[in-house]
Amino acid sequence: MQQQQQQQEQQQIFGRQTADVFHVGAKIWVPRRSVRRQSSRSDGVLAAASNAIFRNTALRDWVAGVVKRVDVGEVEGVILTVEIAESKQLVRIDTEGCYLQNEEDVADLVDSDFLHEPGVLSTLKVRYQKAEIYTFSGTILIAVNPHKPCPHLYTQQQMNLYHSKTLGEQPPHVYAIAEHAFQSMLIENQRQAILISGESGAGKTESAKMVMQYLAHRAKQDNGFIKNGECGRMHNNGSFQGARPIEEQVLESNPLLEAFGNAKTMRNNNSSRFGKFVEMSFGDYGFVRGASIAVFLLERSRVVSINPPERSYHIFYQLTKGATQHQQQKYRLKPPEQFRYLAQSNSFSLGDRDDVEEFRKTMEAMRIVGLTELEQDSVLRIVAAILHLGDVTFSAEDQDSQTHLANEQAEQAARNCADLLEVDVELLKKGLLSRSIDTPHGRIHKPLNKFGAEESRDAFSKTLYSQLFEWLVGAINRKIQMLGSGERRPHTIGILDIYGFESFESNSFEQLCINLANERLQQQFNHHVLQGEQQQYINEGIKWSYVEFIDNQDCLDLLEGSKSNPRQGIFPLIDEACRLPNVTNSDLAISMRTQLKNMTRFESPKRDQSAFTIDHYAGQVHYTTDQLIEKNRDYIVEEHKSIITSSANELIRKLGFQQIGGNQNAELNKRALQRSNSSRSAQSAFKLTSVGYRFRRQLQDLSDTLSECQPLYIRCIKPNPQSQPGEFVFPFVLGQLHALGVLVAVRIACAGFPTRKTYSTFVKRYYMLARQQTKLKNINQNDFNECKTCTVKILQHMEIEGFQMGKTKLFLRAGQLAILEAARGRLLNISATRIQACCKRHQAVKRYQLVKHYIVVIQCCYRGFKGRQLAQQIRKERAALTIQSCYKGYVARQKYRRIISAVRIQRAFRRYQTNFCLAIISGQQTCDFFFQL
């Protein structure tokens, strides 16, 4: 039935491929079953390639091939000869179930050439194998779990890349969705909600953490400031908030809640065993003012019972392995293998995580979120006390005789537990071994048999743990809710990380609740993305051919009862069975079979009287009625309460008075209060204490909150059942794409108009795109008709086609907004560049003039300096010449004087000689006298 329905849906969504589209050389997708049929007849190459997964789930799987020949026979119709890419085998097939391949992979599925199932799957697969794990489908983000660390995707630079960018401007990423929510919150002044869904292990919690990290980073980038070396936030009243910034406290709540609320399961080593809705509140300028956390339905049974290879909550292993010597003694710890609760499974470690290191982180997180030393000690005491409580075993001679503690180890465990809880050990034992009953003659104490005592012990452990978890959530909330609590807060972004759809071999009350939550969220998705969207087209008078989708209201009616018949539903029947005395689970099964047999989504297998089947939107799930009544009962046993409230430890005492499952989130609490005030008279006292009832109320509050928010969706996909990196199994992923409504949403997004804006908003934002042609700057933005006319002018100027003008809004096709935004961005950039250029020119001219002035002054000075230097030089040279001439004159005179003296002597001598010669000649002297001289 399911398969037939899916095929019909497939045909409705994608339409049939006609034979004439397949030509020789065309690349196509061939149904694997057609290939396998032939292979088994021929060489069986592909049969060997297919593995167990395909054999089990090969209903819808394809292989790539190339058409080699097309034969058209009168009887057979079109027969294709196709070469299969992976085996190079030639097969002859008809065209049924064959599809053309997309030429290239696209970042947004809406941009694909063909939107058939194999096309969508191969796009996701090709991107996944290129380590591009994110893909858009309109405004929905599909995240395929890489199952290996991808640190390059989550760096600071990556975050910066998405800062102030519109959706679609950058490659798909969880940051793009967070940025979109952040911008919409500030620009449109509307509360936002990011709904993350997917099956267990698909990556919801990781995605939620990344969204929170991005928002914290984004808020900090714009508004953070440094004070005394630490980043802080200014309160409304101007005071500076403590040592840790609020973002850090919000982020650190994650590891803390994970330690207490996550556990290893068969599908995920870090599976969240509770749902979580974190609402971050921002100030007008985007800084984080606070946050609030609401949790849903912690899986309590895990504390007392686990099956291999699963583990209990992480904190038990963290404490037993990571405690210091002092803590080991104080809490009387042993290795986890020696505690009975933990030893039920043989799994004590996590492959990729070290419990000792995780314990250090948990303690650090406790400090960061602001738990005092005393509170931290009390929390660890309770955790250790639960472990010791599990070791309290009982024995009895026979079914009806007095039950007592089994042996000395059990006595010691009880003493340890009582000491850690700071209660009287006798009171603890009495509380575990007997139950008080109110009779007309007064209260009597009835001893419990062995089974009863064991149940009482486990119930006490579960109560302690769940109350501790609620207290922790409350304590975190009290720290991070400080800002903005109680006010109306349009500036909020909620992040919902709730358990995915579950279907095991045996499904019980927990799965019923989890699947109810998923049905509700699916309906919200249907309502918003599918139905609401299409209804808007009708209201706005947009030409539109309605896309069918499967409404799950009938399934919700089956689970919760319809408005016309609120008692005829699975949960109301379980509640009723709890209310009436002595009703057994078999009675409940019979009552379900008789009362619900005509409901479309209900089936009751003949072979198993205690089972029933629900046809959920994501597939059929078989439930058992065993333990439904017990699990739905929601009260603290009076004896357990009196043990807890007698404790000398303040925190433990508080747990006894804490309202069971009282939501520690201010907003949801407020809603719960309003509701109980308005309908107090209508509620029976019982209803307020049934787990199912309380859970449904929580879901209702969540739905009410979500309906006030603008939702954004992240759909997480697990690529293969074994959580192996790099493997992408078509049929396995296809089931998830159907269950998450991605395929229908792609179709609607493609055919539809994902962007809509009122005319005035549109004109206000994009008037500049056609300013010169239309003088749009001067239009009156309050005049509807004027805005509408201008809208058309802008779109015509931008050559955008295919849009539709609604009665009040403009409807744009996918991708058109990105074109407008890109053009607007370019224009703003150009304008900004122009303004900057003018500014820079003005500054440059001023600087030039100033520089010029100074240059002249400097030149003057320099030239004066140089002139003076030259004059000095000339003066020096002249002086040198003078000195030289004086010196040379002096030397010449000296020389002259010497010459003159010699000449004079020579002259005198020559005169004397001449005179003597004359004397000789005249005979006055003889020649001898002459020679004597």
Ligand SMILES: Nc1ncnc2c1ncn2[C@@H]1O[C@H](COP(=O)(O)OP(=O)(O)OP(=O)(O)O)[C@@H](O)[C@H]1O
């Ligand atoms: N983006 C990612 N990058 C790297 N590893 C991832 C990413 N998302 C998920 N994982 C891996 O997958 C595991 C499971 O993811 P996660 O715990 O978020 O699943 P979940 O959908 O919250 O499952 P559950 O419903 O059981 O809580 C993580 O522990 C991590 O190892």
Ligand SMILES: [Mg+2]
């Ligand atoms: Mg999770």
